[in-house]
Amino acid sequence: MKAEEHCNESAEKTSKQTAFCKPCKRQWAKCGTDPAKNGPKSFHGGANTSEALTQSQDGCLTASLTSEPRVKDFGQLNPDEKMKMLETTRQAKVLVLTMVYRDGTTQLDPEQKLTLPVCGLLVLMKSDLSCGTPEDSLGPNDSLVYLKLEHTPAWAQQQTHPSPELFTRDMLLQVLTGSQLVVCYKAKDLLRSVLQVYRRELNWKRVAGCHIQDPQVSAWLLDPTDPSSCFQDLLNKHCRRPHTTPALGAQKVSQIISGLCWLYRLNMKLCSQLQSQGLWKLYSDMELNMIPVLAAMESHRIHVDKEALKKTSDLLGTKMKQLEKEAHQAAGQIFLVTSSTQLRTVLFEKLRLHERCENKKLPKTINKQQQSTSEAALLLLQDLHPLPKIILEYRQVHKIKSTFVDGILSCMMCKNYISSTWHQTSAVTGRISAKHPNFQALPRQPLQITKKQYVQGKEEEVVTVHPRAMFIPHEGWTFLAADFCQVELRLLAHLSSDPELLRIFTSPQADVFTMLASQWKGVREDEVTSEDREHAKRIVYSVVYGAGRERLSGILGVSTEQARLFQDSFLQTYRDVQAFIQRTIQQSHKQGYVLSIMGRRRNLPNINSPDWSIRMQAERQAVNFVVQGSAADLCKMAMIRIFNLVSSSSSLSARLIAQLHDELLYEVEDSHLEQFAALVKSTMESLQRIDHLGVHLKVPLKVAVSSGKSWGSMSELNIPLTFPSP
DNA sequence: CCAAGGACGCTACG
DNA sequence: CGTAGCGTCC
Numbered sequence: 001m002k003a004e005e006h007c008n009e010s011a012e013k014t015s016k017q018t019a020f021c022k023p024c025k026r027q028w029a030k031c032g033t034d035p036a037k038n039g040p041k042s043f044h045g046g047a048n049t050s051e052a053l054t055q056s057q058d059g060c061l062t063a064s065l066t067s068e069p070r071v072k073d074f075g076q077l078n079p080d081e082k083m084k085m086l087e088t089t090r091q092a093k094v095l096v097l098t099m100v101y102r103d104g105t106t107q108l109d110p111e112q113k114l115t116l117p118v119c120g121l122l123v124l125m126k127s128d129l130s131c132g133t134p135e136d137s138l139g140p141n142d143s144l145v146y147l148k149l150e151h152t153p154a155w156a157q158q159q160t161h162p163s164p165e166l167f168t169r170d171m172l173l174q175v176l177t178g179s180q181l182v183v184c185y186k187a188k189d190l191l192r193s194v195l196q197v198y199r200r201e202l203n204w205k206r207v208a209g210c211h212i213q214d215p216q217v218s219a220w221l222l223d224p225t226d227p228s229s230c231f232q233d234l235l236n237k238h239c240r241r242p243h244t245t246p247a248l249g250a251q252k253v254s255q256i257i258s259g260l261c262w263l264y265r266l267n268m269k270l271c272s273q274l275q276s277q278g279l280w281k282l283y284s285d286m287e288l289n290m291i292p293v294l295a296a297m298e299s300h301r302i303h304v305d306k307e308a309l310k311k312t313s314d315l316l317g318t319k320m321k322q323l324e325k326e327a328h329q330a331a332g333q334i335f336l337v338t339s340s341t342q343l344r345t346v347l348f349e350k351l352r353l354h355e356r357c358e359n360k361k362l363p364k365t366i367n368k369q370q371q372s373t374s375e376a377a378l379l380l381l382q383d384l385h386p387l388p389k390i391i392l393e394y395r396q397v398h399k400i401k402s403t404f405v406d407g408i409l410s411c412m413m414c415k416n417y418i419s420s421t422w423h424q425t426s427a428v429t430g431r432i433s434a435k436h437p438n439f440q441a442l443p444r445q446p447l448q449i450t451k452k453q454y455v456q457g458k459e460e461e462v463v464t465v466h467p468r469a470m471f472i473p474h475e476g477w478t479f480l481a482a483d484f485c486q487v488e489l490r491l492l493a494h495l496s497s498d499p500e501l502l503r504i505f506t507s508p509q510a511d512v513f514t515m516l517a518s519q520w521k522g523v524r525e526d527e528v529t530s531e532d533r534e535h536a537k538r539i540v541y542s543v544v545y546g547a548g549r550e551r552l553s554g555i556l557g558v559s560t561e562q563a564r565l566f567q568d569s570f571l572q573t574y575r576d577v578q579a580f581i582q583r584t585i586q587q588s589h590k591q592g593y594v595l596s597i598m599g600r601r602r603n604l605p606n607i608n609s610p611d612w613s614i615r616m617q618a619e620r621q622a623v624n625f626v627v628q629g630s631a632a633d634l635c636k637m638a639m640i641r642i643f644n645l646v647s648s649s650s651s652l653s654a655r656l657i658a659q660l661h662d663e664l665l666y667e668v669e670d671s672h673l674e675q676f677a678a679l680v681k682s683t684m685e686s687l688q689r690i691d692h693l694g695v696h697l698k699v700p701l702k703v704a705v706s707s708g709k710s711w712g713s714m715s716e717l718n719i720p721l722t723f724p725s726p
Numbered sequence: 727c728c729a730a731g732g733a734c735g736c737t738a739c740g
Numbered sequence: 741c742g743t744a745g746c747g748t749c750c
Contacts, residue, residue, distance in 0.1 A: 339748055340735050367734060374736060399737060402746050427743060431740080438744045441739040488740090541740090545741045617741095624741040628740085661740045661743095 061104040061252065062119060062146075068253045071122070071144045074171060082167050085145065089174045094126035096260045097175065097184040097212075099149070099193060104252075107186050108259040110230040114421070114436070118193045121147040123175055124260040144257065147171060149197055169198055177210045183267045185231050187212040188424065191295030204296040204655075208647030215263065217287050218270035220425035221279050223603060235262055238269050281693065282599050286633070287424065289640045294422045294432070296643070297656045300667075301417035305470045309409050312465055316401040319449055323394040330387040337394055340373045346387070347373065353381050353388075361560060363550070376554035400447055404467040408437050420658065429625055430600045430632040432659060439658045442467050446712065469712025477667050478707050480654070481714050482680045484638075484662040485702040486512055487631045488544050491597070494698045495626060496580035500573065505699040513537045520573045539566050543577070544627050546620030581623050588622035596629035598637075598693050634701075635662055638684045645679065652676065665711070677705045678719050 066073040077085060089095070098106045100120045103113075127141035138144075147168060172194055176182065184190050191207055219226060219234050228234045235241060241262060247255055274280045327337050333350070335342040347353050348371045354362055360380050363372040371377070375395075378388040411418050420434040427433050434440050446466035453461060473479050489512070493501040504515050510525070517536035518525045535556060542552040553563035571578040588594050593603045602625045606618040639659060646652040654668040654676050664684075668676045684703040689696050708714035 336748080338746090341748065365735065372735085395736080399746080403738070403744090407745075423743095429742070431743075433743050435744065438739080441737090441744060443738060541741095547741075620741065628741070631740090663740090 061100060062148075064249055064253045065100065065120070065122065065146050065256075068144075068250065068257075070138065070257070071146050071253075073146050073148075074168065075148045079167070082171070086171060086174055088143070089123075089125060089145075089171065090178065091127075092125035092180055093128055094124075094181045094183070094264065095175055095178065096124040096126065096264045097182065097187075097190065098122050098256070098260060098263070099190050100146075100256075106256055106259070107184070107189065108231045108256070108263065110232050118149050118197070120149045121172070121175075121190070122256065122260070123147065124257070124264070126264070129181075138257070138261070145171075147175075149193065166201065169202055172198070173202075173206060176207060176212065182210075182212045183215075183264055184212050185215055185263055187214040187217075188291045188295045188298075188422075191292055192298045195295060195299035199299070204299060205647035207292045207295060208644060210292050211284075211288050212291060213267055213271070213288065214291065215266050215270050216425055217291070218267070218274055218283060221283055221287060221600075222270065222273055222277060224425075224428040224430070224601075225603065231259070231263070235266055239266055277601070278599060279601065285693065286598065286636060286640065289644075290424055290432075290636055293639050293643045293656065294424060297658070298419050298422055300655050300657065301415075301419055302657055302667075303417050303472045303474055304408065304412060305472055306409070306412060306416045309405055309470050312470075313401060313405045313409065315449065315451070315463065316397050316405060316465065319397050319451070320394065320401065322452065323390055323397065327387060327390045327394060330385070330390055337391065338398065343373045343391060344371055347371070347381065351385060351387070353384050356384050357381065363554060374554075379557060396447060397449070400443065400465060400467065404437075404442060408467070408470070411437050422659075427632075428602060429628045430596065430636070431628070431661060432632075432636070434658070440660050442711075444468075466712040469710045471711040473667050473709065476670055478670050478673050478709060479657070479711055479714065480666045480668045480673065480677055480680070480705060480707045480717075482664045482666070482677075482684060483704045483706075484631075484635065484684065485704055487634060487662045487701070488627050489540055490697070490699045490701065491627055491630045491634075492540075492544060492577060492580070495597075495630070496574070496576045497698060498574045498576035498580075501577065502698060513540075516540065520570055535566065539570050543567060543570060543581075544624065546624050584623050584626055585619045588619070594622045594625050596626060596633050597695055598630070598633040598690075600629050600633060602629065631662060634687055635659065635664075637687055637690065639664060641683050641687070642680055645683065652679075668707075673707060674717075674719070677707070677717050681705050681719050 065071055066076070072085070074082065074085060098108055098121070099118050100106050100122055101116045102119045103116060105116070106122070123145045124138075125143050125145065126139065128139065130139065149168075149172075176191065176194065191210070191212075195202065195204055195207065215231075215234060219228060219238070226237075228237055239262065244255065271280075274283050324337050328334050331346045331350070333346065335346055337343070354371060357380060362380060363374060363377050364370060365372045373391070375392065378392050381388040382392070408418065418437065420439045421436050423433045423435065443466070446464045446469070449463045449465055451461040451463055453459070471479075489501075490505055492498075493505055500519060504510075504512055504519070507515075511533070513533045513536045514525055514528045517523075517528045517532040520536065521528070521532060523532075538555055539552065541547075542555070547555075549560045549563045549567065552567065553560045556563060556566075558566075584594060588604050588607050592605070592607060593601055595601055602621070604618045604622055606614050607622065609615045609618065639656065642664070643656065646654055652672070654666045654672065657665045657667050659665075664680070666676070666680070681703045685701045687695075688699075688701050705717045705719060706714040707717050
């Protein structure tokens with residue numbers, strides 16, 4: 001562990017000096033190679049050789065802030081004053097926070113760059129809950145503290161006891177985990193920064209209990225489709241207030257302070273709306289508890305085999321060149337293989353392939369109603385000409401290379417680890433999403449590449465490329481995955497109370513989709529082919545998602561008519577599922593919104609639209625939301641429960657790596673594997689009942705656990721039915 | 727002439 | 741259904 005950290009640091013230092021790093025084309029690269037452009041980073045401890053540089057850019061706002069008479073600079077206080085300040089903080093009724101970045105912006109400013117280096121934290125301490133008479137100014141007993149949030153490496157710290165660094169840490173802990181009301185816009189970013197800056201001296205478990213209110217989250221919960229993208233937008237929408245213009249220096253400081261006052265008012269406004277809309281419990285018990293979970297997940301470093309990625313990138317590059325050549329030969333001309341426009345010209349204007357398959361309905365593009373070159377279309381054309389197959393393979397390889405190999409490499413820059421950014425408020429269904437890289441979209445199946453050997457090659461070498469296999473646990477640790485089996489289908493059974501569907505889940509053992517296929521096709525279970533089973537699976541989800549016949553036929557590779565028959569026969573077999581769908585649509589028409597199992601809400605403004613297609617879309621969204629949103633509720637609750645168990649235990653050490661909607665991926669110490677697997681499984685399955693949220697599922701939940709020394713090679717783990725509690 | 731940004735197409739995941 | 745992300749084209 002230590003050796004590796006040292007390794008990383010020295011890697012970062014040397015990379016700054018060498019000018020040989022490739023320039024990063026992607027704007028979301030975590031650490032820039034150009035100090036002049038991106039500014040030196042305050043994260044990760046290392047290299048303070050360029051201290052002079054750091055002062056020039058960011059010193060300005062910090063100086064203005066700390067010279068403002070109302071703002072106390074915590075770092076400048078003597079130990080006695082610091083103790084007093086800690087006490088004052090404890091006594092305050094409300095704390096309102098914002099991070100201050102080195103470029104002079106705060107979290108309240110519109111649109112800041114990603115992973116901006118932080119320099120401090122401004123805290124408004126209110127002694128009472130009132131909003132203050134002049135709306136943007138301080139009350140008589142309110143005070144402001146500035147906390148420097150930059151890491152001083154251990155070797156540079158003064159030898160006083162206790163060290164100033166730890167005083168600041170304790171103040172931060174007081175601020176973040178105090179029992180009073182704490183408000184911060186984008187609280188997760190703050191928590192993550194604190195965990196990163198104090199990586200060595202602050203255990204992630206200590207932020208577990210923190211309950212910071214966040215208007216970004218509350219506003220999203222009130223209306224998950226609302227596009228309000230920054231603090232200003234939110235204020236404009238929910239609060240009446242005077243017009244403001246950007247300012248500099250002391251003016252800017254005043255604006256930040258009044259921003260904090262407005263932040264408090266906004267928070268109160270949104271909280272009362274949450275209460276009146278019946279969303280308070282969901283907010284307080286679920287969404288707020290997600291914040292530390294996500295912050296801890298983001299601050300964890302996931303080790304990646306960078307060298308293997310680079311080799312794979314080259315390999316795929318060669319393969320793509322070969323395929324490109326083949327495509328040009330097959331087409332009889334040179335064209336841009338990545339361009340669907342040019343491919344359309346070749347396939348349908350030059351080769352006129354659509355004229356040779358008039359019996360099949362070729363898909364059209366959504367917006368312009370042109371001939372599509374999508375996978376579904378190429379599959380229909382593949383027997384007529386060699387080109388479609390080549391393009392299909394090219395696209396597969398290209399997707400893997402661009403998104404999952406080069407994409408991940410560009411996320412790593414000078415490091416050999418990654419941490420995705422997790423978003424709580426970007427999905428209308430209540431799911432979370434990931435970026436840089438998008439951990440939730442890494443291919444499940446490995447890709448087979450046949451490598452042509454030019455040097456005296458008779459035998460063709462077959463290489464398998466699997467991006468997931470590049471993710472490696474730290475030494476002495478193992479990945480553990482816990483998967484909610486068929487959550488959506490189980491929820492559909494619960495929501496519809498369909499007796500046949502319920503029976504599938506209540507009867508012990510047996511494969512769900514096999515049973516389903518047998519019930520619905522009317523054959524014995526041992527007569528169900530793997531194809532039948534796969535069909536059953538896809539049909540189920542097409543029903544859940546409300547996919548049309550077109551989409552289903554595309555996925556299944558059967559005619560539209562056949563797809564319709566499949567769907568109809570499914571809904572005939574499970575009549576109460578159909579009834580549930582109709583009931584949900586009816587409700588959404590009457591109320592204008594739908595609710596998930598834990599009371600998550602989606603407004604459907606288009607549900608009564610005169611436009612048929614718009615209205616139908618809203619109806620599909622309604623049904624989809626109830627199922628998908630409920631599944632999201634369960635999965636998030638699982639993350640929170642397990643997080644709280646681990647962080648309140650002194651022996652447990654497992655860390656959450658990623659959430660793949662219905663699957664949780666952990667990194668566990670080798671010796672803890674079995675115990676933790678049992679804990680995870682039983683915790684997740686126990687969510688069948690959540691009394692305080694009124695959840696009591698009519699179906700049991702089933703969780704499958706697997707483990708492995710890379711994410712690409714996970715094998716199922718057998719866990720005894722019950723486990724002894726420690 | 728170029729650059730940046732939006733619309734569109736395609737495809738990973740669930 | 742609905743996320744992210746890569747790529748062209750205008």
